[in-house]
Structure formats: C-alpha cells, structure tokens
Amino acid sequence: MTDRTAAAELDRLLAIMARLRDPETGCPWDRVQTHASIAPYAIEEAYEVMDTIAREDWRSLPDELGDLLLQVVYQARIAQEAGRFDFATVARMIGDKMIRRHPHVFGDATLDSDLWERNKEAERASRKEHGALAGIPDHLPALMKAGKYSARAARVGFDWGTAEEALDKIGEEIEEVRAELAGGDLDRLEDEIGDVLFTTANLARKLKLDPEACLRRANAKFARRFNDMEDILAESGSVIAEQDLATLETLWQDVKRRHKDADTAE
Template identity: 65%
Template sequence: MSDAAQAIQRLIEIMARLRDPKDGCPWDQEQDFASIAPYAIEEAYEVADTIARQDWAALPDELGDLLLQVAYHARMAEEAGWFDFATVATMIGDKMIRRHPHVFGAAPLRPGQWEDGKAEERLTRQENGTLAGIPLGLPALLRARKLSARAARVGFDWATATEVADKVDEEIAELKAELGSGDRARIADELGDVLFTLATLARKLDLDPEDCLRQANAKFTRRFTAVEQDLATQGRTLPDATLAEMEAGWQAVKRRERQIP
C-alpha cells in the first residue's frame, strides 16, 4: 500500500473511532449532515485564504481540515448504509476520466467539452433546464455569476461589458428611487438587482466577483487600520476623531499607498 493510501485509510479509521457510538467522542457522535455542512464551507474558505496569502507551509494542514470534512460525511453516509469513502473517491475518479476523453481516450479536445459533459450529467440526474444544477449553497455573488454565465450560453446576455455597466447605472437609479419609500422589501429587491448585475459585469470582464470583493475587503481593512494607527501615534483613538478627521486620515493613507506627494 502506498503512503497516500495508508494515510487515507488511517484517516477513515480515525473518523470511524470518533463516531463510534460506545467509545467515540460525544461531540462527534451527535453530529449530522446538516450540522457538519457549514464546516466544509468554512474549511474551503480557509484553504482559499491560505493560498491567497501564499502560506505554503500552512496549506497541507488546511487541506487536511478540508479532507476531514469529506471523511466525516462519508462516514455518516456509511453508517446510514448509503455509500462510503471509497464510493466518493471512485465516483470522482470516474467523472474525471469521463470528462477528459482527450486524455483517457482517443477523442480530440473540443471547445465546450467540459460544459457539454456537465450538461449530460445533469440530464442523467433529471436536472432539466438551463439553470438546473447550480448549487443553492454557493456564495450569492458566485452563484449570480454562474447563473448569468449559464444564461449567456443560450444567448441571454449583453454584447459588451459597457452595456452591463449601463445596466448597473440603471439598477442603481431604481434603487435610489426606492430609498425614500421606506419599503424595506422593495429596497432589498432593488439592491439585489444591483448586486446581481454587478456579478454579471464581473463575468463579462472575466473576473470573479468574490475575488474582487475579497480584495476590496482587504484594502478597506488595510486602510482603516492605517488610519487608526496614525491616530494612535498622536495619542488619539477613532472615537476621539470627527468624521471629517477620519476622512482626511483616509485620504492621507490613500496618497501614501499611491506614493503621491
């Protein structure tokens, strides 16, 4: 048995021990699919964060946390008599071979091959319709991008990014028109349209809206922290400063970042 196979088998056995109804861990024993699912999402984000920070020393640990989620779900499914870890590994292996006939078969690589394969699989699962099979659990911005991309494949799309940007302006105008109404449901609906159209604009620009927002979050955090630190050198805190002073500090930080005298 290879080192990888031994390590995976060890993980499977550890998970089985943790779930053992007699000698296992009380916390692990009481978990179910619904309670564990959020951890899978959290661990996937931690993997992405580690990669974004290029912390290669930490990456194996974070990937292990993500792999544990697979082992956890597979163990609960095995207890229910549905499938086991081997089934999961076999199915993804079969899928990769099926979707890469140009590598594992004699067929030449052709445009749209991957998406065509996914469409055939959706039909096999009786998931009919252009938008079928896009997971509800995806982050909303990412799902919006995927929805608009799927619609675009059948021609429901703007011709250029500029046209989408114009649509963003239109949606913002509609949002502004509702702001004075006090109707939270209508305001939320219009704001949702703005966000959906922004996700579509990101797709049209070949950008990931989640990545764009993560970058904006990081930039805001960096600049806000710098403003706070600048005040601290003056013996002051943010609550001591007026909004105008904080804005001036913000602009000063931006000038420093851009190396503007």
Template identity: 60%
Template sequence: MSKSFPSDSFMDASVADAGHELERLIQIMAQLRDPETGCAWDVQQTPETVAPYAIEEAYEVADAIEREAWDETADELGDLLLQVVFQSRIAEEKQRFDFAEVTRRIADKMVRRHPHVFGEAQDIRDDSAALTAQWEQNKEQERQKRSEHGALAGIPLALPALLRASKLASRAARVGFDWPDVSGVVAKVHEELAEVEAEIASGDKAALQDEVGDLLFSVASLARRLDLDPEACLRQANGKFTRRFEAVESLLALKGLTPAECDVEKLDAVWNEVKKQEKS
C-alpha cells in the same frame, strides 16, 4: 528547457504514503464515531450539522492560498479532507455510501470528462475552446441523467450569493440571454443604482432590499463579462479596506486618538493620507 517531473519511483512512494495516511484518517474517524468508545461530540453529529464546516474549511483553504501561506494550505486542505471523510463515515453507518464510493465516483467523473487525456478525443488536447465546450457538454449530459432540466439547473443554492449570481448569469448567457457587449452591463449597473436611489427616497425598505439585490446581481454580471471572479474581487476589496482602516487606526493612535473620537472629516482626511502613502 524541458519540464522536470518526479520519477516513477518517487510517484509510487508518494501514492503509497498517501494511501497509508488516508487509511489511517478513515480509521481515526471510525474510532471517533464509535458509539461506546468514541468522542461524544463526533458521535452526535449529522450530515446537516457537519455540512457548514465544509464551506468554512473551503474558504480557509482559499484564504491560505491567496496569502501564499503554503504550510497553512497543507493544514487547511487536511481540515477540508476531514469533512469528506466525516460525511462519508456518517453515510456508511446509514448504509448510504462509503468513502470508496466517493473516490470512485470522482475518479470516474474525471476520466469521463477528460476523453482528450483518457479516451479517443486526443486531437483536441491543446484546443482550449474545444476542451471547454466538451467539458460543458459532458456536464449537461450528467445533469440530464439526473433529470435536471433547464439552463439554470444544478447551480447549488448553498453557493455564496455573489458567486451564484455570476454562475446564473453565465449559464443564461450560454443560451443567448446576455448583452452584446460589456457596455450593456455597465448601463444596467447604472440603471439599477438609479432605482436604488429612488427607493431610498421612497423609504420602502422591502422595495429597497429588492433593488439592492438587483444592483449586486448586475455587478456580479459585470465582473463575469470582464472575466473576473466577483467573490475574488470582493475578497480583495475586503482585504484592502481592512489594511487601510488598520493604518488609519495606527496613525490616529500616534496622536493619542481613536476613530470613535474623530468626526467624519477627520477620518476621511486620514483615510486619504493612507491611500496616498500606499501609492507612493
């Protein structure tokens, strides 16, 4: 069965509509930032004060997608796009760059990183391994142009720590700093856990923090070797814990109880009951 793609006329209309709405959004932001007639809060913002919102909005996009809440996803993507427009407007006021420069750079980068689509390397279009190698080579060349040297260069400090740990380990693995197989990573997790247990006995909180960090780093490395996203794994675990704990609260409420009124043994028994119900 052949794939169905939108007609050229439909695509042209969609692009034109998107261009119109994007221009409208840029104009709205310009009005909000007007020192005399704009919004006092928006006018007061700086790149530093707005930056955290971009991270928050990105997570809300990921959450909506994970829940397959597609109407919410469109809304959250709009919130994320607003952050790009907001930062671009502030930069334009300071004569640093504008939104056109932002879009020009990402468009040029996509063309540059996809020579198998836009250039002369179309012979590797269907070779996923070759495409990955080409992508990484292009990124490395870009890092060198920015005078970023070393295997770990360019990994943002602002990434969530668990995700950054996975990226650091992955980048190091590309130059051979890795275990031969996954059993080595599993052994490292056990080793780090034993060191955590030793520091618990010592009572040295600073050393304990260091060892717990090593344990989390090794767990992130294990997820990477298993071709899993550690952030996605933890989000799933968070969701599972939330679902089960709320079920515990509901079961206790049927008996006129709250978790605070129960001892550990009672809570554990209800928890195991919830787990059993999920599996049945």
C-alpha cells in the same frame, strides 16, 4: 511521497474516524454528529484553505487541506453507517467523473473548450435536472451564485453584447435605488440594491473576472486602509470614534495616496 504511503495514510485516517464514531468507545461529540450538523464546517474549512493560499503560507497548507479532507471522510463515514455509501464510493465516483470529462486525456477525443460544460449538462440531464440554471447549489455565497447564474444564462444567449452595456445597466439600477430612497421602503430598497449587485456580478463576468474574487480584494483593501487609519490616529493618542466625518475623510484620502501603489499591485 509514494502512492502507497498516501494510501496507507488515508487508511489510517479512515480508521481514526471509524473509532471516533464508535457508538460505545468513540468521542461523545463525534458520535452524535449528522450530515447536517457538520456540513457548515466544510464551508469554513474550504475558506481557510483559500485564505492560506492567498497568504502563500505553504507550510500551513497541508494542515488546512487535511481539515478539509476530514470533512469528506466524516460525511462518508456517517453515510456508511446509514448504509448509503462509503468513502470508496466517493473516490470512485470522482475518479470516473474526471475520466468522463477528459476524453482528450483518457480517450481519443481532441481538446474541446466547451466539452467540460457539455458533459456537465449531460450529467444534469441524467439526474433529471432541467433548465439552464439547474444544478447550481442553493447555499453558494450570493455573489458567486450571481456570477454562475449569469454565466449559464449567457451560454443560451441571454446576455449583453458588451461590457459597456452591462455598465450602463448598473447605472440604470442605481437610479432605481435613488428613486426608492425617498420612500424609505426597506423591502423595495433591498430588491433594488440586489439588482445593482447582480448586475455588477454580470459586469465582472463580461470582463472575465470572478465577482467573488473582486469583492474579496475590495474587502482586503478596505481592511488594510481602515487599519492604517486606526494606527495613524493611535500614534497621536486618538481613536476613530472621536473624529468628525470630515477629518476621517481627509485621513482616508491620505491613506489611499500612501498605499496607492500597493493596492494596484495587489
């Protein structure tokens, strides 16, 4: 596909959105949407893109990317109607940012592994965002946000020296959870379990792993094993809810052994 064709298709999409938002002849649902009302859809569509890529469903990926692009077009159209900015502003600003952050490509600078983050820090400073944690979005998934917080703190020297030290800290945090169990104070337990999760995200970072990706993998593994348990029981006319815990634990360990190679290769 040529750039000219891409530009034509984008113009068509912008025109479609303008018509959907027309105050007299547009879609009744689309006309009343606001920045805030459609914002959650951008998150949903981004996760659908991630899921499609994880499944390597390349035939569906253009459609899912289109859904995500629509959210950008939608937000830009609402802003244009309010006189704030338009889609061209969005495209120009990201283009300018990419050029600014890649002087080794678009200028005469040499490649510097820290340049990207230094440029981001300079941009945050220009927006008067102060502090090492500035600019991290409030609405990120909590585990992803923990990873970003700890990475920013590490860049200014607030970090463990080794992954083993982070692992030891997880042990300490788990003992603090254990100490709170007898009291049954849910607020204190929530606080201590949060510390365990935050420190675990730190350990993943120290090992150069994405904590969000680690948890997604664990979720997928659990779902696969649990579904297998249900299938095995269904073959004998049983269901999980009818089994005692000892039987389920035996079945769980059996499923783990059956699929150990597949889980490791994931």
